Amino acid sequence: MERGPEELNQQDLVRYLEDRFACAQACDECVRVCAMRPGPAEPGGVARLNTACADVxxxxxxxxxxxxxxxxxxxxxxxxxxxxxxxxxxxxxxPHPASARCAEACRRCAKACDTFLTTLG
Structure with a gap:
């Protein structure tokens, strides 16, 4: 039997929301780090994707x-x-050592999404 969002355990929801917040903060920080780097912008648009990730x-x-x-x-x-x-x-x-914290936060966020989707059924 699938559970809708209204039936989720409040503690699970709070933990999931905390993961989103941590990821958004890490991505915002990574954008600041990218903006402070001397030289041309990073190939592949790391800063743009970090901004998008924080927004999502x-x-x-x-x-x-x-x-x-x-x-x-x-x-x-x-x-x-x-x-x-x-x-x-x-x-x-x-590939960017200065962005390691962001990468790890994003992986934790993605794993939390998997767990949350399993909770939905």
């Missing part, structure tokens, strides 16, 4: 925080989108 994490948190009258399909799509962007961001940050 924020949007996902807002969707889940609303919880009332949530369409499970909408929640599932939002969380899957968050997971995909986080994985992409982590792989783009991996």
């Amino acid at each position: 994490c924020d949007a996902t948190s807002r969707v889940l925080a609303e919880q009332s009258d949530q369409d499970e399909q909408r929640v599932r799509m939002q969380v899957e989108w968050c997971r995909a962007v986080c994985l992409q961001c982590a792989s783009l940050c991996d």
Whole structure:
């Protein structure tokens, strides 16, 4: 039996929202680090993707925080989108030692998305 977002354990939801917040903060910090680097912009648009990742994490948190009258399909799509962007961001940050914290936060976020999707059923 699948559980809708309204039936999620409050503790699981809080933990998931904390992961989104941590990832968004790490991505924002990575954008600042990228902006401070001397020389040309990083190839592959690391700063742009970090900004997008932080935005997606924020949007996902807002969707889940609303919880009332949530369409499970909408929640599932939002969380899957968050997971995909986080994985992409982590792989783009991996080659850059200064972005290691961001990459790790994004991987934790993606793993939390997997866990959350399993919770939805």
